[in-house]
Amino acid sequence: MTKARPLPPARAYTSRVLFGRFWRSYLRPYLPVMLIAFLVMMIEGSTLGLLSYMLEPLFDLVFAKGGSHALAWVGAAILALFIVRAVTSIIGRWLLGWVNQHAAGTMQVDLVRHLLTLDAGFFVENSPGKLIERVQGDTIAAQGASTLVIGGIGRDLVSLVGLFVVALSIDPVWTAAALVGAPLLLLPALVLRRYLRRKAMLTREQSGLRATRLDEIFHGIQAVKLNRMEDYQTSRFQRIVNTILRAEVKTALGRAAMPALVDVITGLGFFAVLMLGGREVVAGERTTGEFMSFFTAMALTFQPIRRLSDLAGQWQVAEASLERIFTLLDTRPSGQRPVESRARPAPGAPEIRFESVSFAYPDRPVLENLSFTAEAGKVTALVGSSGAGKSTVFQLIAALIEPQAGRILIGGVDVQELSLADQRALLASVSQDAALFDETLRENLLLGRNDRDPARLAQVLADAEVTAFTAALPLGLDTPVGARGSALSGGQRQRVAIARALLAEAPVLLLDEATSALDTRTEAAVSAALARARSGRTTLVIAHRLSTVKGADKIIVLDHGRLVEEGTHDSLMARKGLYAQLQEAQLRD
Numbered sequence: 001m002t003k004a005r006p007l008p009p010a011r012a013y014t015s016r017v018l019f020g021r022f023w024r025s026y027l028r029p030y031l032p033v034m035l036i037a038f039l040v041m042m043i044e045g046s047t048l049g050l051l052s053y054m055l056e057p058l059f060d061l062v063f064a065k066g067g068s069h070a071l072a073w074v075g076a077a078i079l080a081l082f083i084v085r086a087v088t089s090i091i092g093r094w095l096l097g098w099v100n101q102h103a104a105g106t107m108q109v110d111l112v113r114h115l116l117t118l119d120a121g122f123f124v125e126n127s128p129g130k131l132i133e134r135v136q137g138d139t140i141a142a143q144g145a146s147t148l149v150i151g152g153i154g155r156d157l158v159s160l161v162g163l164f165v166v167a168l169s170i171d172p173v174w175t176a177a178a179l180v181g182a183p184l185l186l187l188p189a190l191v192l193r194r195y196l197r198r199k200a201m202l203t204r205e206q207s208g209l210r211a212t213r214l215d216e217i218f219h220g221i222q223a224v225k226l227n228r229m230e231d232y233q234t235s236r237f238q239r240i241v242n243t244i245l246r247a248e249v250k251t252a253l254g255r256a257a258m259p260a261l262v263d264v265i266t267g268l269g270f271f272a273v274l275m276l277g278g279r280e281v282v283a284g285e286r287t288t289g290e291f292m293s294f295f296t297a298m299a300l301t302f303q304p305i306r307r308l309s310d311l312a313g314q315w316q317v318a319e320a321s322l323e324r325i326f327t328l329l330d331t332r333p334s335g336q337r338p339v340e341s342r343a344r345p346a347p348g349a350p351e352i353r354f355e356s357v358s359f360a361y362p363d364r365p366v367l368e369n370l371s372f373t374a375e376a377g378k379v380t381a382l383v384g385s386s387g388a389g390k391s392t393v394f395q396l397i398a399a400l401i402e403p404q405a406g407r408i409l410i411g412g413v414d415v416q417e418l419s420l421a422d423q424r425a426l427l428a429s430v431s432q433d434a435a436l437f438d439e440t441l442r443e444n445l446l447l448g449r450n451d452r453d454p455a456r457l458a459q460v461l462a463d464a465e466v467t468a469f470t471a472a473l474p475l476g477l478d479t480p481v482g483a484r485g486s487a488l489s490g491g492q493r494q495r496v497a498i499a500r501a502l503l504a505e506a507p508v509l510l511l512d513e514a515t516s517a518l519d520t521r522t523e524a525a526v527s528a529a530l531a532r533a534r535s536g537r538t539t540l541v542i543a544h545r546l547s548t549v550k551g552a553d554k555i556i557v558l559d560h561g562r563l564v565e566e567g568t569h570d571s572l573m574a575r576k577g578l579y580a581q582l583q584e585a586q587l588r589d
Contacts, residue, residue: 013322013323013326013327015315015319018319018322018323018326019322021322021326022142022322025107025110026103026106026107027099027103029106030099030102030103033095033098033099034095034096034099036095037091037092037095037096037099038153040088040091040092040095041088041092041155041158042155042158043084043088044084044085044088044089044092044155045155045156045157045158045159045162045304046158046159046162047081047082047084047085047088048159048162048163048300048304049159049161049162049163049165049166049297050081050162051078051081051082051296051300052163052166052293052294052296052297052300053166053293053297054077054078054081055289055292055293055296092155100143101143103143104139104140104142104143107139107142107143107325108135108136108139110329111134111135111139111325111328111329112135114328114329114331115131115135115328117333117420118331118333119333119399119400119401119402120395120400120401121361121401122331122333124361127208127212127215128212128215129208129209129210129211129212129213129214129215129216130208130209130211130212131328132211132215133204133207133208133210133211134208134324134325134328137204137207137208137211137321138204138321138322138324138325139321139325141204141317141318141320141321142318142321142322142325155304156304156307156308156311157304157308159300159301159304160301160304160305160308163297163298163300163301163304164297164301166293166294166297167294167297167298170290170293170294170297171277171286171290171294173276174273174276174277174294177269177272177273177276178269178270178272178273178298179269188257188261192254192257195254196251196254196255196316196317197316197319197320199247199250199251199254200251200316200317200319200320200321201320201323201324202243202247203244203247203248203251203320204320204321204324206240206243206244206247207244209240210237210240210241210244213233213236213237213240214237217233217237219483219484251317255314262305266298266301266305269298270295270298270299273294273295273298277291277294277295278291337399337416337418337419337420338417338418338419339419340419341417341418341419341422342417342418343413343414343417343418344411344413344418344422345410345411345412345413345426346411347507348376348377348507348536349376349377349507349508349536349537349538350376350410350411350412350426350507350508350538351373351374351375351376351409351410351411351412351538352373352374352380352397352408352409352410352508352538352540353371353372353373353374353408353409354370354371354372354373354393354396354406354407354408355371355406355407355408355409356369356370356371356405356406356407357369357370357371357396357403357405357406357407357408358370358403358404358405358406359392359396359401359403359404359561360404365561366389366392366561367389367392367393367396367561368560368561368562369405369406369562370389370393370406370558370561370562370563371406371563372556372563372566374538374540374554375538375553375554376411376538377536377537377538378538378539378553378554379534379539379540379541379551379552379553379554380538380539380540380541380552380553380554380555380556381540381541381542381543381549381552381554381555381556382540382541382542382543382556382558383542383543383546383549383555383556383557383558383579383582384557384558384559384578384582385559385582387560388558388559388560388561389558389560389561390542390558391512391542392561393540393558394429394510394512394540394542396408397410397427397508397510397540398423398424398427398429398510399415399420399423399424410423410426410508425506426506426507426508427506427508427509427510428500428501428502428504428505428506428508428509428510429501429509429510429511429512430494430497430498430500430501430509430510430511430512431497431512431513432494432512432513434485434490434493434494434496434497435484435485435497436481436484436485436488436493436496436497437481438480438481438482438483438484439480439481440475440477440478440479440480440481441470441473441476441477441478441479441480441481441496442477442478444481444485444496444500445457445461445466445477445496445499445500445503446503447500449503449504452503456503457503460499460502460503461499463499463502463532463533464495464496464498464499464502465495466492466495466496466499468495469488469492469495481493481496498530501533502533506537507536507537507538508537508538508539508540509533509534509537509538509539509540510539510540511530511539511540511541511542512541512542513542513543513544513545546579546582546583549569550569551569552568552569553568554566554567554568555567555568555569555572555579557572557577557578557579557582559578564577564578565577565578565579
């Protein structure tokens with residue numbers, strides 16, 4: 001069975017593969033718009049060649065021969081070219097911006113949708129900051145790829161072709177002289193390409209570390225302040241920023257080097273044309289109009305060549321981000337669950353059975369050949385010292401991780417026959433770390449299930465003792481709870497999580513110290529509500545305070561991932577084994 005691994009830095013995708021996947025997945029849906037943008041930018045690019053071509057009649061028919069009658073139409077033609085260039089420039093850039101934003105938005109949604117299919121182990125190995133940077137930073141860096149291609153081919157390449165056609169029509173020898181230094185660009189271009197790719201990849205990786213550090217600082221702000229870690233955290237952040245700064249500066253230098261080389265080569269070409277063509281004009285072998293038209297055509301090639309030379313550097317930056325994006329999209333979740341369930345448990349509270357289940361993290365084993373049965377409609381408690389594997393059992397039942405050996409059956413159906421959505425639909429859970437979203441209290445309760453009966457919602461809120469504090473909130477259920485529920489106390493967050501589980505009405509209830517953050521009075525009330533909620537459900541309880549599981553129908557005692565005892569509280573106490581020792585240790589404490 002495969003296991004999701006931490007993200008590698010990036011895979012060795014070729015430029016062809018990267019662009020092919022980017023085109024098929026994110027650009028081809030917008031092909032009609034891109035074709036229009038391409039045609040518009042071709043028109044924009046062709047205006048430079050026409051402009052240089054118009055200079056020959058301007059000099060030879062108007063200036064040299066005093067043909068004032070031709071001045072108006074030549075001037076009008078040049079004005080029209082500039083108007084066409086302005087209009088097409090606006091339309092082309094607007095269309096490309098539209099494509100870029102839509103492609104980037106689709107890519108971000110695809111990344112989030114894919115990330116949500118990966119198992120919990122993946123998120124243990126990959127920090128939120130790194131993943132946020134891939135979803136945001138890499139897609140933003142890559143979104144200009146369509147502009148690079150269409151702008152480079154549609155406008156700049158067409159401009160170059162048009163300008164060289166004008167130059168060749170005037171004098172092929174002059175054109176060859178202007179290009180005398182072009183071969184000197186090949187080797188620097190290859191070297192800079194690899195250099196920029198390496199620096200762009202470093203920048204993206206360090207940006208992920210920067211996002212991770214910010215996430216750690218702001219979510220752990222209380223620990224930072226209580227432990228006086230402000231200077232320490234700032235210095236760590238400063239080191240990452242300095243690394244990014246150095247890489248960005250070197251990238252900027254590399255990108256500036258190629259246009260600078262183009263300037264030098266262009267200067268050599270101009271010098272050669274002046275020496276060759278200037279003598280012919282002075283000797284009367286060529287007209288001033290021909291020379292000015294040619295010289296202007298070659299001068300106008302300066303900006304397209306600069307942009308095309310910089311395009312290679314920009315593509316390396318975009319390519320580094322695309323490589324990281326497709327590396328993430330190619331990461332597979334552990335296990336191969338069906339999209340649609342091949343079998344489903346019968347309605348009602350199901351039996352849950354572990355058969356020789358083993359699971360290990362890369363650095364340690366957790367469960368080893370674990371077998372037990374949680375009987376349908378009854379309460380089964382899992383106890384054991386820290387690290388015994390209790391939470392791993394819950395994660396396996398919830399399909400947050402997959403067993404590496406053995407089978408898990410719910411209602412007699414192997415969970416490998418269930419889709420992830422169907423398996424999780426069977427469960428409602430409450431943990432000691434009540435996870436709330438930065439939304440309103442109502443949204444945290446309903447979790448998108450807006451079809452819930454208001455009367456049922458009111459009953460659940462009363463059972464979970466949520467109504468005891470909502471009356472004091474400024475907006476009642478529509479009050480924002482803050483980041484991770486920070487606007488609520490620990491006990492209030494716990495009550496919201498319990499209400500959420502009660503509202504789910506799933507046939508299996510998972511409780512991980514569900515009342516640990518409650519005061520004695522509230523705990524008694526909520527425990528009574530949970531007792532009512534357990535009716536007709538299969539309930540599994542993780543208990544650290546063993547006094548809370550005395551009434552369980554079955555208690556399973558785990559030690560280092562193995563089942564060592566099971567039975568009722570009274571039978572286990574009479575056996576005087578590990579369970580009795582744990583009870584005595586807690587009583588002494």
